[in-house]
Amino acid sequence: MRRPVLVRRDRPVRGGQPLAFAVGLVVALLVGAVLLMAAGHEPMSVYQRMFEKSLGDSNAWSLTLNRAVPLGLAGLAVAVAGSMGLWNIGAEGQILAGAMGAAWVARIGGTWPGPMLLTGMLVGAIVGGALLALVPAVARARIGVNEIITTLMLNEIALRLLQWLIHGPWKDPASFNFPLTPMLPDQAHLPMLFGRAHYGVLIAGAVILVFGVAASRTAWGYELRIAGSSADTARYAGISLKRKILTVLLLSGGVAGLAGGVELSGTADRLTEGISNGFGYAGIIVAALALLRPSGVAVVALLFGAVQVGGQSIQIIGVPASVSTILQAFILFGAIGAGVFVRYSVRLIQMGVDASGEGEEAT
Amino acid sequence: MTQTAAVELVDIWKRFPGVVANAGAHLRIDRGTVHAVLGENGAGKSTLMNVLSGVYRPDEGEVRLDGVLHRFHTPADALTAGIGMVHQEFRLVPSFTVAENVVLGAAERILRRQDVEARVDELARRFGLATEPDRPVWQLSMGERQRVEILKALWRDARILILDEPTAVLTPNEANELxxxxRHMADDGRSVIFISHKLHEVTGFCDVATVLRGGETVAASLPVAGTDAATLAGLMVGSTSLAGERPPARAPGEVRLAVSGLCALGDRGLPAVHDINLEVRSGEIVGIAGVAGNGQRELVQVLAxxxxxxDGTVDLGGKDVTTDPPRRRFGSGLCYIPEDRLGVGLAPRLSVVENAVLRSYAQHRRGPFLLEASMTAHCQDLVDRFGVRTGPLGDPVAGLSGGNLQRLLVGRELGSGPGVVVAAQPTRGLDVQGVKAIQDLLVAERDTGTAVLLISEDLDELLTLSDRLLVMHQGRILAEFDPRNSERSIIGEAMAGHLPEEGAA
Structure with missing residues (x-):
């Protein structure tokens, strides 16, 4: 009798992660096709429509890019913390905090000229997100409180704060009692790039680029890698872990906050409860699939943007939008499942006989 | 063969990349005995026990239980065959009660809480394991948690119990209770394997002892009754007289490292280093000998x-550095070769280049940016000078063999031209060539006038390399020896805590 056993490879398969990602995509499309057929739809035509509406022409691209902006920034936020072995599960709350920060600047600066107001809003967004991350950052750096728990719990607090603001002090007097803030002033909207794509695309691209360069080429990024690889090695080399934890979590919060600010001034006309749309949680998936690399974050965010935009487009032909959520989940499952084989190979082990030296590669 | 042994390990070989952990080890354990397995760190005790408990498969050799040949593929196979292991790190669910932990994974389908608790209680009483079956584990002391681990093994009716350094987490009283x-378990006809390097416990608790050294069995089933601690210590550290040529000594120069009245706490907040005074001069190697766990590790960490x-002070080249952080000490000329190569001295997932510049990356920057070319050149220089065999320099350092990892680490530290080197277990786990290479590097460094403090559990190494030899026991420096004319049996006694008459502290 033989049984399969996972054996760790000496080194990961080169280029394995993009391959695993592609496998995940194929798995997701196949499973999705089965689900679509079960629901009485023609999978190929649904997929074709999804593709056309997300990547088919420049208008479709503009929608996908807009979607990729908050996904990419949230993914970057998670990845920056993750490169040091910290898990910021609070990007969702930090996005809300960032949106609140930007909305507050828009309230007090409603008469400012456009460039000044927009800069103020984005700074407000970064500060808002960083402020929400401050508590977990200090608690982790000072007394070692697990940041996963604290950042996650603050999501709820940020949401309640936002609900209180839009039901209470920030409610639009002309909204007939709907929980809405007043419309943003015209000059508070980010300028358009092409189609419906706004300048947030450039902002997100630039931020991801800066972090990518900082992480791979600077002494700061080097220290971050050391600290992420082994805390003891960092201590040995004289790198202050406390300071690194603090700066990294604040930066992570700030980047997520920026996503909220860009989303508010780019695609929304006012602050609402649904301003984030789960981007913070999707960001965790984006970062995980990108193996916490900024360049990977950009690619994965773009793909997830396309899947989400495509998913919305098929509602018109009667397919529930949750199809896109299911597809995203299966991409994650498939890619993580395939990712195992990047680091492990399968061997069949003969039972009852010592297995050293025999067994077949069957990846 | 007069009586079939409960356990028989015959000619066990286990090789890991760059290291032979077991080289033909033997072990024979009779029913109803408490059997000590002794050896220094790296002697192959853990590997041998992992072979017995099914964690590792041996490259060669046989595992026999009651004379029957067994081949374990998983720890579960060994458990089924009656082998229970109590690991150093407990594997308990903190929020479960004692009884729940004991029966976890080994219970009948339907359980009544009171029944299970009564049965666990009964089992505990039978073996004198005082415990409260309905208490959650998180409320228990380390000693109580260990009793739960032992109960787990007994519940599964283990006939052979392996305890891996069980007293490391216990207070002296708890250790005595253990x-x-x-004894209870042995009297019940079970066999107990007691892994330790605390000699007084071995002489106190055990019937027979097997001593491993360098992966081989150097003394099999020695009756403890007729053996004293010093003999065991001598066996652990080896008895070959002067394994290597002593390099010619130099006249030592000025004091480079001075430690006075140094005290420090261990990981559990208990005093681990008491009132240490020592000096290391330019051009000499001062060795520190001692059985593991006598404060050497903590002393080295304080120095680094x-x-x-x-309490106390550390002086580096006449400058008080007692409160200086690691980087400033390095800047003052102290380099440190830590005991844990991967994980402290080197970051395993980062590349060879990234690890090579760990101490010097600040010199390879322009503004905020690191200069890739300059770092690679520095790394290549170290690799060439210290003969590190590597693949591409951009590959993770974890792919290097043990000997090459250590060459890279030692090269990086020595390459900075330090005034003082603190080397903790620099050759542990290396193969013969690797050991020789590292020892030569340390001697060459001394010959350039560097002060070297060498902490090792290998007495041969210390006798060969040191110009002066200190023995640490229970956090204190117990004695100083001249390695050129000291008998190893006397040093062995000092390591076991017996103060020699003529040795001056």
């Missing part, structure tokens, strides 16, 4: 700035 429990001193 001794009584082990990774653990704070509770």
């Amino acid at each position: 001794g009584g429990v082990l 700035g990774l653990r704070s001193a509770t």
Whole structure:
């Protein structure tokens, strides 16, 4: 009798992660096709429509890019913390905090000229997100409180704060009692790039680029890698872990906050409860699939943007939008499942006989 | 063969990349005995026990239980065959009760809480393991948690119990109680394997002892009754007289490292280093000998700035560095070769280049940016000078063999031209060539006038390399020896805590 056993490879398969990602995509499309057929739809035509509406022409691209902006920034936020072995599960709350920060600047600066107001809003967004991350950052750096728990719990607090603001002090007097803030002033909207794509695309691209360069080429990024690889090695080399934890979590919060600010001034006309749309949680998936690399974050965010935009487009032909959520989940499952084989190979082990030296590669 | 042994390990070989952990080890354990397995760190005890408990498969050799040949593929196979292991790190669910932990994974389908608790209680009483079956584990002391681990093994009716350094987490009183429990189990016809390097416990609790050294069995089933601690210590550290040529000594120069009245706490907040005074001069190697766990590790960490001193001072080239962080000490000329190569001295997932510049990356920057070319050149220089065999320099350092990892680490530290080297277990786990290479590097460094403090558990190494030899026991420096004309049996006694008459401290 033989049984399969996972054996760790000496080194990961080169280029394995993009391959695993592609496998995940194929798995997701196949499973999705089965689900679509079960629901009485023609999978190929649904997929074709999804593709056309997300990547088919420049208008479709503009929608996908807009979607990729908050996904990419949230993914970057998670990845920056993750490169040091910290898990910021609070990007969702930090996005809300960032949106609140930007909305507050828009309230007090409603008469400012456009460039000044927009800069103020984005700074407000970064500060808002960083402020929400401050508590977990200090608690982790000072007394070692697990940041996963604290950042996650603050999501709820940020949401309640936002609900209180839009039901209470920030409610639009002309909204007939709907929980809405007043419309943003015209000059508070980010300028358009092409189609419906706004300048947030450039902002997100630039931020991801800066972090990518900082992480791979600077002494700061080097220290971050050391600290992420082994805390003891960092201590040995004289790198202050406390300071690194603090700066990294604040930066992570700030980047997520920026996503909220860009989303508010780019695609929304006012602050609402649904301003984030789960981007913070999707960001965790984006970062995980990108193996916490900024360049990977950009690619994965773009793909997830396309899947989400495509998913919305098929509602018109009667397919529930949750199809896109299911597809995203299966991409994650498939890619993580395939990712195992990047680091492990399968061997069949003969039972009852010592297995050293025999067994077949069957990846 | 007069009586079939409960356990027989015959000619066990286990090789890991760059290391032979077991080289033909033997072990024979009779029913109803408490059997000590002794050896220094790296002697192959853990590997041998992992072979017995099914964690590792041996490259060669046989595992026999009651004379029957067994081949374990998983720890579960060994458990089924009656082998229970109590690991150093407990594997308990903190929020479960004692009884729940004991029966976890080994219970009938339907359980009544009171029944299970009564049965666990009964089992515990039978073996003198005082415990409260309905208490959650998180409320228990380390000693109580260990009793739960032992109960788990007994519940599964283990006939052979392996305890891996069981007293490391216990207070002296708890350790004595454990001794009584082990006796109970032996009297019940079970066999207990007691892994330790605390000699007084071995002489106190155990019937027979097997000593491993360098992966081989150097003394099999020695009756403890007729053996004293010093003999065991001598066997552990080896008895070959002067394994290597002593390099010619130099006349030592000025004091480079001076430690006075140094005290520090261990990981559990108990005093681990007491009132240490020592000096290391330019051009000499001072060795520190001692059985593992006698404060050497903590002393070294205090010197490196990774653990704070509770009292006393550390002077580096005439400058008080007692409160300086690690980087400033390095800047003052202290380099440190830590005991844990991967994980402290080197970051395993980062590349060879990234690890090579760990101490010097600040010199390879322009503004905020690191200069890739300059770092690679520095790394290539180290690799060439210290003969590190590597693949591409951009590959993770974890792919290097043990000997090459250590060459890279030692090269990086020595390459900075330090005034003082603190080397903790620099050759542990290396193969013969690797050991020789590292020892030669340390001697060459001394010959350039560097002060070297060498901490090792290998007495041969210390006798060969040191110009002066200090023995540490229970956090204190117990004695100083001249390695050129000291008998190893006397040093062995000092390591076991017996003060020699003529040795001056």
